[in-house]
Amino acid sequence: MTDKSSEQLLFITILFTLSIIAMxxxxxxxxxxxxxxxxxxxxxxxxxxxxxxxxxAFSSLFIKIELSKHYNIFLILSFISISxxxxxxxxxxxTSASAFLIFTYPIVIEFVSKMRSDILYGLGAGIAxxxxxxxxxxxxxLYGTTTGKIVLLLISVLWxxxxxxxxxxxxINSSTELISISSIYFYLYSxxxxxAYPALISSWHYPQSMIFDMQxxxxxxxxxxxxxIEIFIGIFLGVMLxxxxxxxxxxxxxxxxxxxIESVVLGKLLFVSILIVITGHLILLGGLxxxxxxxxxxxxxxxxxxxxxxxxxxxxxxxxxxxxxxxFLQSITKGLASFYIVLLSSLLPVQTVIRRFIQ
Amino acid sequence: xxxxYSVLLLILTLISIFSISLRIPVNxxxxxxxxxxxxxxxxxxxxxxxxxxxxxEGRYIFRExxxxxxxxxxxxxxxxxxxxxxxxxxxxxGIMWLAHELDMYFYYGPSTSDQIYGVSxxxxxxxxxxxxxxxxxxxxxxxxxxKVKIDTPYGVFSVLSAHFQTNSYKLDRTNQAQxxxxxxxxxxxxxxxxxxxxxxxxxxxxxxxxxxxxxAWLYAGNQYTSPxxxxxxxxxxxxxxxxxxxSKGDWSVDKAFxxxxxYASDHLGLYAEINPI
Numbered sequence: 234m235t236d237k238s239s240e241q242l243l244f245i246t247i248l249f250t251l252s253i254i255a256m257x258x259x260x261x262x263x264x265x266x267x268x269x270x271x272x273x274x275x276x277x278x279x280x281x282x283x284x285x286x287x288x289x290a291f292s293s294l295f296i297k298i299e300l301s302k303h304y305n306i307f308l309i310l311s312f313i314s315i316s317x318x319x320x321x322x323x324x325x326x327x328t329s330a331s332a333f334l335i336f337t338y339p340i341v342i343e344f345v346s347k348m349r350s351d352i353l354y355g356l357g358a359g360i361a362x363x364x365x366x367x368x369x370x371x372x373x374x375l376y377g378t379t380t381g382k383i384v385l386l387l388i389s390v391l392w393x394x395x396x397x398x399x400x401x402x403x404x405i406n407s408s409t410e411l412i413s414i415s416s417i418y419f420y421l422y423s424x425x426x427x428x429a430y431p432a433l434i435s436s437w438h439y440p441q442s443m444i445f446d447m448q449x450x451x452x453x454x455x456x457x458x459x460x461x462i463e464i465f466i467g468i469f470l471g472v473m474l475x476x477x478x479x480x481x482x483x484x485x486x487x488x489x490x491x492x493x494i495e496s497v498v499l500g501k502l503l504f505v506s507i508l509i510v511i512t513g514h515l516i517l518l519g520g521l522x523x524x525x526x527x528x529x530x531x532x533x534x535x536x537x538x539x540x541x542x543x544x545x546x547x548x549x550x551x552x553x554x555x556x557x558x559x560x561f562l563q564s565i566t567k568g569l570a571s572f573y574i575v576l577l578s579s580l581l582p583v584q585t586v587i588r589r590f591i592q
Numbered sequence: 593x594x595x596x597y598s599v600l601l602l603i604l605t606l607i608s609i610f611s612i613s614l615r616i617p618v619n620x621x622x623x624x625x626x627x628x629x630x631x632x633x634x635x636x637x638x639x640x641x642x643x644x645x646x647x648x649e650g651r652y653i654f655r656e657x658x659x660x661x662x663x664x665x666x667x668x669x670x671x672x673x674x675x676x677x678x679x680x681x682x683x684x685x686g687i688m689w690l691a692h693e694l695d696m697y698f699y700y701g702p703s704t705s706d707q708i709y710g711v712s713x714x715x716x717x718x719x720x721x722x723x724x725x726x727x728x729x730x731x732x733x734x735x736x737x738x739k740v741k742i743d744t745p746y747g748v749f750s751v752l753s754a755h756f757q758t759n760s761y762k763l764d765r766t767n768q769a770q771x772x773x774x775x776x777x778x779x780x781x782x783x784x785x786x787x788x789x790x791x792x793x794x795x796x797x798x799x800x801x802x803x804x805x806x807x808a809w810l811y812a813g814n815q816y817t818s819p820x821x822x823x824x825x826x827x828x829x830x831x832x833x834x835x836x837x838x839s840k841g842d843w844s845v846d847k848a849f850x851x852x853x854x855y856a857s858d859h860l861g862l863y864a865e866i867n868p869i
Binding site: 242246257258261265361368369376426436439448449458462552555563568570 | 593594596597598600601604605607608609611612613615637638650651652654655677678679680681682683684685686688689691692693697698699701702703704705706707708718719722724733
């Protein structure tokens with residue numbers, strides 16, 4: 234990190250916060266447009282092309298985008314996009330939220346490439362901000378109320394300001410191949426899609442009856458509070474432990490095994506083990522970031538990885554709405570939400586192992 | 593970097609704990625008089641395009657829903673399609689939020705991991721016990737009813753909220769009606785729901801419910817044929833599928849009417865004021 238490390242941390246934190254807000258917005262509008270009573274329409278193709286950097290996976294074959302030259306444009310366009318996404322029009326909201334993800338994609342890749350596991354600080358803080366916004370707004374979306382929209386606009390302005398403050402740093406003035414380590418992009422966000430929402434995790438199972446003489450609604454609230462605290466401790470411990478044991482292969486291997494086992498049992502033990510899950514996965518992520526092949530130019534395998542990630546993410550979203558989708562899709566989605574999250578989370582480690590094996 | 597990160601996390605943790613702790617409910621106030629009851633299908637907190645009207649599409653309904661409910665200030669609410677903890681709805685807990693805004697106790701089912709519509713009950717009186725029941729579904733997706741017992745100045749009674757299968761699966765819906773009746777048992781009960789069955793004596797599901805229980809709409813002096821009681825769709829109501837049923841001999845009804853608009857849900861809510869006998 235340069236001497237502008239505080240500004241950079243704030244910038245990356247807001248980047249992750251806004252990205253996941255935009256992603257949720259895009260997915261929800263995609264659902265409304267395609268799986269409501271009016272059926273599917275052209276927006277699904279549009280969204281598939283735009284979301285999660287697939288656009289770049291294809292376009293980078295023909296165009297070389299250099300962040301050093303286009304940074305200001307990306308920054309301004311991303312600010313405009315996220316600001317427009319508050320408008321109550323599904324097509325416009327989907328387009329603008331997706332556009333934010335497209336315009337920030339090169340920035341994410343550049344920062345991940347240069348900062349490696351140091352990006353965990355921004356990721357952890359991004360999760361923390363999302364959890365805090367959820368706590369303040371009592372879990373409902375910022376897009377759901379006027380106050381929420383104002384807060385979102387304020388965060389967007391902060392994004393623009395911090396973006397301007399760091400524009401002269403070394404990271405912005407270098408250039409990385411856009412498709413390199415782009416699979417990490419999915420890994421980072423699959424993370425946030427789940428762990429930044431303690432309201433989701435705390436309602437995963439019925440409240441446990443171990444607490445007597447307490448109203449059920451109070452138990453729900455208590456569960457939500459406990460899960461929130463667990464995630465905060467998890468993101469603190471995950472980043473700090475990785476920082477402490479960085480480079481220790483045995484420790485990293487052990488954590489990988491624990492994290493994968495925890496992922497497999499995610500659906501069953503989530504409530505009691507969320508602290509271990511998030512700590513383990515952050516350490517795993519740190520290891521992957523430090524060991525990723527940044528010179529990778531395997532367009533085909535990267536594109537395939539992205540496509541698989543998109544499919545898993547799409548199936549995860551459908552699994553949460555299996556009751557609304559065509560019958561032929563129900564058999565591969567019903568009750569499988571946690572399964573697809575595991576697949577999504579495992580994609581990058583598996584891809585990394587396969588590449589090493591082939592090489 | 594470490595220090596900044598640690599301080600930032602600590603501050604955010606404290607803000608979160610403070611915000612969440614503030615909302616633990618404490619003895620909501622209730623007023624004298626009849627028990628105010630509402631059933632409402634809230635369409636997972638979203639509005640989609642209705643008919644030829646597209647200005648509602650994709651909007652969250654939080655504020656409109658809350659305003660609509662606050663106008664009648666119900667003591668008991670049964671909600672359907674209330675599960676919001678999914679990525680497509682923004683991973684929210686809308687029932688918890690609504691209960692906090694209205695200062696009510698709440699229960700919902702099934703758990704988020706079951707990944708289905710979800711139903712819930714909100715109450716201004718404490719909930720003594722709660723139960724989620726999966727309804728029979730041989731041919732179609734699972735549907736759920738929740739049953740709670742609440743402790744009121746009028747004594748302890750049961751409140752149920754249910755969401756039945758649509759017209760495409762009549763056999764399932766009939767079995768669901770029978771299962772709901774079994775779940776109620778001999779309790780003094782208020783049964784709230786989107787039963788997806790229109791007023792039609794030849795429909796076994798409707799017939800079972802309508803003959804086993806008293807319909808609050810009818811007992812308030814209304815007719816089923818009255819368009820005023822239609823609940824779908826909210827833009828141009830043409831049918832009644834949402835009902836408030838009451839265990840026979842236990843309740844009288846002062847009045848019943850529909851509430852809401854196309855900006856609050858794709859259904860209208862059904863509201864009633866009832867008295868214990």
